[in-house]
Amino acid sequence: MNHKVFFDITVNGKPICRIVIELLANTTPKTAEDFRCLCNGEKGNGKLSEKPFHYKGSSFHDVSFGVNRFWEGIPPAMTGA
Numbered sequence: 001m002n003h004k005v006f007f008d009i010t011v012n013g014k015p016i017c018r019i020v021i022e023l024l025a026n027t028t029p030k031t032a033e034d035f036r037c038l039c040n041g042e043k044g045n046g047k048l049s050e051k052p053f054h055y056k057g058s059s060f061h062d063v064s065f066g067v068n069r070f071w072e073g074i075p076p077a078m079t080g081a
Contacts, residue, residue: 002026005039007055 007019023032037043041054 003032003036005036007039 002025003023005021005023007021008015009017009019021035023036025032038053038055041052041056043053045051046053
């Protein structure tokens with residue numbers, strides 16, 4: 001079964017969109033399960049770092065060309081550009 005996960009994106013504390021990702025468990029089951037766990041935080045804290053083991057509160061450092069095209073429809077005032 002393929003699960004879907006999502007990232008709620010905010011800029012300057014304001015929600016601007018939700019990115020929904022379908023995880024292809026039928027093709028890459030281990031990768032899909034690992035990514036799903038990182039999205040929902042169910043694994044708790046990292047064993048060595050003891051820091052939360054999830055994406056919540058993370059920021060985008062670099063945006064690839066394919067993903068960058070996603071932002072084209074968002075008004076500059078909402079993205080801080």
